[in-house]
Amino acid sequence: MPPVPVAVLLASVAVAFRALPRLDLRSPAPADAPRFEALCRRTAGLAGEALDAARAVVEDVRARGDAAVVEATARFEGRHLAPGTLRVSAAALSQALGSIAPAVRAALETAAGAIRRFHEAQRIETAVVDGPHGRLESRPRPLRRVAVYAPGGTAAYPSSVLMCAIPAKVAGVREVVLLTPRPSPVVLAAAALAGVDEVLQIGGAQAVAAAAFGTASIRRVDKIVGPGNAYVTAAKKLVYGHVDVDGIAGPSEVLVVAGSDADPRVVAADLLAQAEHDRLACPLLVTWAPELADAVDAALAAALADLPRAEIAAAALCEHGASILVRDLDHALAVADAYAPEHLELLFDGARTAAARVENAGAIFVGAHTPEAAGDYTAGPSHVLPTAGAARFASPLGVYDFVKYTSVLELSAAGLAAQREAIVTLARTEGLEAHARSVLARTDGGGAR
Numbered sequence: 001m002p003p004v005p006v007a008v009l010l011a012s013v014a015v016a017f018r019a020l021p022r023l024d025l026r027s028p029a030p031a032d033a034p035r036f037e038a039l040c041r042r043t044a045g046l047a048g049e050a051l052d053a054a055r056a057v058v059e060d061v062r063a064r065g066d067a068a069v070v071e072a073t074a075r076f077e078g079r080h081l082a083p084g085t086l087r088v089s090a091a092a093l094s095q096a097l098g099s100i101a102p103a104v105r106a107a108l109e110t111a112a113g114a115i116r117r118f119h120e121a122q123r124i125e126t127a128v129v130d131g132p133h134g135r136l137e138s139r140p141r142p143l144r145r146v147a148v149y150a151p152g153g154t155a156a157y158p159s160s161v162l163m164c165a166i167p168a169k170v171a172g173v174r175e176v177v178l179l180t181p182r183p184s185p186v187v188l189a190a191a192a193l194a195g196v197d198e199v200l201q202i203g204g205a206q207a208v209a210a211a212a213f214g215t216a217s218i219r220r221v222d223k224i225v226g227p228g229n230a231y232v233t234a235a236k237k238l239v240y241g242h243v244d245v246d247g248i249a250g251p252s253e254v255l256v257v258a259g260s261d262a263d264p265r266v267v268a269a270d271l272l273a274q275a276e277h278d279r280l281a282c283p284l285l286v287t288w289a290p291e292l293a294d295a296v297d298a299a300l301a302a303a304l305a306d307l308p309r310a311e312i313a314a315a316a317l318c319e320h321g322a323s324i325l326v327r328d329l330d331h332a333l334a335v336a337d338a339y340a341p342e343h344l345e346l347l348f349d350g351a352r353t354a355a356a357r358v359e360n361a362g363a364i365f366v367g368a369h370t371p372e373a374a375g376d377y378t379a380g381p382s383h384v385l386p387t388a389g390a391a392r393f394a395s396p397l398g399v400y401d402f403v404k405y406t407s408v409l410e411l412s413a414a415g416l417a418a419q420r421e422a423i424v425t426l427a428r429t430e431g432l433e434a435h436a437r438s439v440l441a442r443t444d445g446g447g448a449r
C-alpha cells in the first residue's frame with residue numbers, strides 16, 4: 001500500500017476536530033461545575049509505571065554509581081558510554097557555538113540577554129535588623145553546585161538551558177552542570193552562552209540520581225532544575241530531600257481569558273501553541289462571549305489543517321482542552337484563580353488592571369501583543385513555571401531558587417537580659433529545663449532553679 005500523503009493525514013485530523021469540550025458555568029448552580037472541579041484537581045500524574053521504573057534506576061545508581069549509569073544509558077538509549085566519556089569537552093561547546101546558523105545564534109543571544117537583564121533585577125541582599133540590644137541578619141548565599149536538566153535528541157530545548165542556567169549564574173552559583181543525553185549543537189551552544197561550567201551527556205532517571213547522590217566520576221549537586229519526561233520528573237521527586245529540586249512538573253497548560261473583541265484566530269493560535277507540546281497539554285478558553293467560543297472552534301479546525309504537529313495538538317484539545325462559558329469578567333478571573341494555570345493570557349481591554357487582581361498563575365501575559373511564545377523564548381522571565389495547579393503555592397524559577405538563607409543572631413548582654421524571663425518561661429512550659437538553664441547560666445551566674 002502506498003504511503004498516505006501528509007496533506008491527507010492533516011486534513012483527516014482537521015475533520016476529526018469539531019470543537020473544544022464546552023463547560024457552561026453561567027448559572028448559579030451550573031451542571032458543569034463538577035467537570036470544572038475535576039480540571040482544577042489535575043495532578044502531575046506521577047503514579048504507576050514511571051514512578052516504579054524511576055525508583056529502580058535511582059536505587060541502582062545510588063548503590064552502584066557509574067556502572068549503573070552506564071548500564072541504564074545502554075539499556076534505555078542504546079548508547080554505550082564509559083565513565084571517562086560522560087563529559088563533553090569545553091572545546092566541543094566552543095565548536096558548537098561556532099557551528100550553528102548565524103540566525104539561530106543571534107536568536108539565542110537575544111534571548112540570553114533578555115533573560116540575564118530580567119534576573120539581574122532579582123538579586124537578593126542581606127536583610128538586617130539592628131537595635132539597641134543586638135543585630136539580626138537574614139544572610140543569602142548562592143548554592144555551590146546546581147544541575148540543569150535538558151532533554152536531548154528530537155526533544156532538544158536550548159531555550160530551557162538558557163532559562164535555567166542564566167538565573168543560576170546571576171545568583172552566583174559557582175558550578176552549573178548540564179545533564180543532557182545526545183546533546184545537539186544548538187543545546188551545547190546555549191550552554192556556552194549561559195556560562196554552563198560542565199556538560200554531562202547523560203539523561204533519564206540515571207542522570208538525576210547520579211547528580212543527586214554523586215558517583216566516582218560525578219560530584220553531587222545541591223539542586224536539580226529543568227524539564228524532563230515522566231521518568232525524569234519521577235526521579236526528581238524520589239531524590240528530593242537528598243537534594244533540592246525546582247518542582248514536580250506536569251503537562252504544559254494555558255488558560256486564555258478573552259472577550260467578544262478578541263481575534264478568534266489569535267486565541268486559537270495561542271491554544272495551539274500549548275496543544276502542540278504534548279497530547280496531555282491543557283489548552284483552556286474562558287469567555288463570557290459564546291460567539292467567540294464558536295469562532296475559536298472554527299479557527300482551530302482551520303489552523304489544524306496544515307499544522308505539522310496537528311495530531312498531537314488535536315488530541316490535547318479534545319482530551320484536555322475546554323471552552324468555559326462564564327457570566328462576566330469578574331467570574332472569568334475567579335475561574336482562572338481556581339484553575340491556577342501555568343500560563344494565563346488576558347485578551348481584552350483593561351487587561352493590565354485585571355492582571356493586578358489575579359492571585360494564582362505562573363505567568364500572566366497581558367494584552368493582545370503578548371503571546372505566551374514570547375515568554376517561552378525572549379521576554380526575559382524564566383519559562384520554568386509551576387503546573388498542575390501548583391501556582392497556588394509555587395513560583396516561576398528565578399534567582400531566589402538558587403540562594404539559601406542563614407539567620408545570624410547577635411544579642412548584647414542587655415538584649416539577652418530583656419528576653420530572659422520569656423525564654424525561661426517558654427522553655428519550662430515545653431519541659432526543656434536545659435534550655436532555660438542555658439539562659440540562666442549567662443544572666444545570673446549559674447543554672448539556678
